Amino acid sequence: MSRLCLYYIRESEQNRWLPGDRYVRPIVRRIIRGAPRPGGVDKVFINLCLGLDKLGIPYEVNLPFPKLQQHDRVGILGRGLSCLNGYNQRNPIVAGIGLMTHPSEWPNLCEQYPVVRYLQHSHWANEVYKPYFGHRCTIWPVGIDTETWCSTHSESKSIDFLIYNKIMWNYDQRNLDLLEPICRILTQKKLSFEQLRYGFYHPQDYRQALKRCRAMIFLCEHESQGLAYQECLSSDIPILAWDRGECLDPNRFKWGMPHIPATSVPYWDERCGVKFKDIHEFPIRLGEFLEKLNSQQFSPRNYILENLTLEKCARHYLEILNQVQKSIT
Known part of the structure; x- marks a missing residue:
């Protein structure tokens, strides 16, 4: 052999x-x-x-x-x-x-x-x-290591949303036109949240945050796979995902590919959560997401177990x- x-x-x-x-x-x-x-x-x-x-x-x-x-x-x-x-x-x-x-x-x-x-x-x-x-x-x-990233349903959930911030480009502008408005909308609706920013936390911080939160808002321009959001799904936590539908890497112009169709959640189906394209769509999708969350329509861990063990x-x-x-x- x-x-x-x-x-x-x-x-x-x-x-x-x-x-x-x-x-x-x-x-x-x-x-x-x-x-x-x-x-x-x-x-x-x-x-x-x-x-x-x-x-x-x-x-x-x-x-x-x-x-x-x-x-x-x-x-x-x-x-x-x-x-x-x-x-x-x-x-x-x-x-x-x-x-x-x-x-x-x-x-x-x-x-x-x-x-x-x-x-x-x-x-x-x-x-x-x-x-x-x-x-x-x-x-x-x-x-995905589904034993390490196991279901958190048995944990006491004290926070509505974890905002996972992996905004990679034009950060100051995206902070103004995406992140801050999302935080305001959640506050207006009396939904509690905490934030983690990619590159500024330890893995244990993420695992503990998932134990506390009922759901996650995932902010990233695009992912070729997206291990962090899939670890969240493996923990049986559904996601409200920002998905612009295109690659926003500024190097795309240097590559001669100014428009590259892309996604922030390449492995996904309706069991995983709900997607929104921009801040204008966010309130509508948030309402849809909460309705499905409260009626237990999501089963994200099953998706991972079927596709990405x-x-x-x-x-x-x-x-x-x-x-x-x-x-x-």
Whole structure:
């Protein structure tokens, strides 16, 4: 049986201000901010490994490239443009998620290396990569740890809404025309709320907030997968989600793609909650959401259990690698 060989190689620190400061900056960051917290791409790799562990599938991590054997299956999840440096093997590669932000950063990836599949988490993100990588593009979402993010129904709920603030661009303007009006409307309706801002909390803070809240308002321009909102759904907490329907990354003009259809909640159905497009639509959707919440019409955890468990998604990843292996034998 061929080995499963996974790679998640972080880009090395580069000097920024002074020669050799790449060795000092991580130490200073740790002193000031504490231990580093896994980011979204880190959690993709972690959750894939958790899923494989649950399936009892052995795997190698960051095996030196020269030690690869002829029939080994190779999955390179990232990270950055240097993660394939030194790869001279013939083994076909299943690449993604975290090699680049946009395919224009590495348009010749599949010619430079034997990449036969490039993974993206969702349909809209996959469409962005197709003009560059064509038939190699494949959709693969990572799984959610449904044991860690378990139902919170047994907890005493003291807050109506958690506002999860992941506004990424034009923050000051979005604060004025979206976040503050939402807070005013909730206050007017005597609905209690608390807020967490992406990048400014510890994972335990989020878990505790979900235990206190009946529902969540999710504010993010777009997500290729959206692990945080899916962890909320796994906790059986429905979401009122801001969904503009397009990518608002300012780099889209540099990419030559000024309009990219996108979504903030790529994995979703009516069990998960309600979506609103802008602040004008918010009051109507809030009323609809509250009516369904109070009549117990949502079942978000069931959606996650049916579609995005660690085991299901790890098995899907294996299927992709095994299909590649069969195609060359």
